[in-house]
Amino acid sequence: MKPFEKLVPRLEAIKLINENINPINRVENIPLIEGVGRVLAEDVIADFNVPPFDRSSMDGYAVKAEDTIDANESKPVKLKQIGIYYAGENKEILIEKGQCIEISTGSPIPNGANAVVMVEYTKKIGDFIEIYRKTKQGDNIAPEGEDIKKNEVVLKVGEFLTPGKLGALAAIGKTTLRVFEKPLIGIYSTGTEIVEPGVPLKNSQIYDINSYTINAIVESNGCLPIKKGIILDEVTILANSVLETKNFDLTVFSGGSSVGSKDLLSDIVENYGKIHFHGLQVKPGKPTLFGEIENRPIFGMPGYPTSCLNNSYVFLIPALRKLAHLPPKEDRVVKARLAKSIRSDGGREQFFTVKLNGDTAMPVFKQSGDITSIANADGYFVIPIGVYSVKEDTEVEVILFNH
């Protein structure tokens, strides 16, 4: 059994991950309707002005502004109504001096008109409309191209597609989007004691947890999980799997990266590729490996479910999001008071999981081997290296597990 040579601090590990992960290049075409959460792989340019014509931004009357110069509350101007323009209609009526046309929001402005009077400032009397407020040229008109100009770059490559940005793409009539593919993430659980949920447990066996937690993390961060299942901690089997990693944009192994005698992953990655770090100065999650084989990144996560999942939040998510061209996940942090005193390791930065109850943080961390140490938590706070205990009622900053 070999000890870790040097434990890498969290920020250094994140820097190494960031330096050694490249966003994927593969692109695909998808329908506009499926675009939410995807990332544009091309600049999108408008072929025409939006709106494509001067249009009314109010319900009211299209007028010549100069006809309304003398209008006010006590002395309205009277204009002759010569027609109605509904939105979507394609009429060609010319307004002359002294005339107006009833117009609804979104309707093209009739020829000859240069302003719209809101219906609230008018009164209809037979064929005539009394105008109670002076307008000036352009009032209540959205001019052609106000929203988006022809030949404008509407969205650039790398843009994360929110509902609003999809709206802008709809506005310019895009039906197909060129986006980056979702990165393929291979997921393996290793260990002779691990079996698939559903299979009856024999003595000494436990169910695979990590494939499921990692699968969920991958899916929630813009990547496509490929669950490869459980493989034995045997050298030839593991070596074959490690070489299969070329089929994925990133591969996550869990178990098999600690220093136990059956922990072979690091030897194999070292042999066929390169290790960027092995061993983190964090708790839980010390026995974590990050490396690559043929430029395909590999994570070796601890077998302990809470270690594995906590590390997935802290280290894997940034990797996945960079691969997928996604913006970094922003932490949501709330302040709370610790419900009871706790002890820490002191030698490593500890992620201490808590459940929030109002502004009280209840410790829920039991052991790294217990999935309930994280399943029952709303988030965690960080206990720095060198701190050996945190007293009851201390204010802590809880980083929430993002949903």
Add this chain to the structure above:
Amino acid sequence: MKPFEKLVPRLEAIKLINENINPINRVENIPLIEGVGRVLAEDVIADFNVPPFDRSSMDGYAVKAEDTIDANESKPVKLKQIGIYYAGENKEILIEKGQCIEISTGSPIPNGANAVVMVEYTKKIGDFIEIYRKTKQGDNIAPEGEDIKKNEVVLKVGEFLTPGKLGALAAIGKTTLRVFEKPLIGIYSTGTEIVEPGVPLKNSQIYDINSYTINAIVESNGCLPIKKGIILDEVTILANSVLETKNFDLTVFSGGSSVGSKDLLSDIVENYGKIHFHGLQVKPGKPTLFGEIENRPIFGMPGYPTSCLNNSYVFLIPALRKLAHLPPKEDRVVKARLAKSIRSDGGREQFFTVKLNGDTAMPVFKQSGDITSIANADGYFVIPIGVYSVKEDTEVEVILFNH
């Protein structure tokens, strides 16, 4: 054209929405692997203890603690190694006084042993192991049931399934989850001027934007969008569509809820069902309707794309999440300084969209009819009723559009 009778303030509108939306009852069974983001529709109880046996939480040697009482750094105790326990193996070796067994993390504790000495505090000399540190009973043993106890309710009905909670379900061997169905949301765009992206535009026509922005909002909030497309603003067509709303858990119309002469939705909802509010004291988004027909909620959103989408963030998302049993979306708020002075309506609460540039908030709001007023924004700040302008360099709280 009829004016709004009374404009409803935002908080009152949200209260009305909350009072008149009930979470759906329909449930379905899904595989564990598809569980992330879903909501449990039943209590889940553990059929067995997790771990199912006392296991070692360290690599080291299983011992009788009483054999190590005199051990210390300078005077080790020597124990005879009588075997090896790997994780997943099912051996039956009994430890007698003076004996030990090499054991790896996760392995069942051999009969007769009651503690594990970490490998770091041992030295192997032939068949004998020198122990350099005293242990006490239970050291480095995770006892049966420490994580989850048999017959314990692991997760309750209504629980939102995070990666950690899915891990707990895997730990107890669940393969199928009973969850609430995703609510079906019908989406209609109304208006004679609106056409589907991809169809060539005639004069006076524009592309449908709202179906796409609402579709994205629905999909990102745990519901299933059913895009019904564009319907004409004609009374019989609209009435038929409104009656079709019984096929959906909630229906969103956009366009057709303002007070223009062709705006018929409110008449029809009033005729066949009930209006909870019509007209909001907000900008953009005043002409918004919320009602129901046969207990199926209906939103009538403004036709203007930014009004429609802003309202979807503020009013529709809470409705969707309540329908779907999802926890409320928590706002992410950042402070920023306004890059230039702006004016507000004053009579209505205004949601003013901005783009963030460091700690500067650049106004991007143009007109409610312009999708870029929101597509180019990172979030918005709220200008209260009665405030008519906000000066350059004022600190504002920007509510981010959640991704």
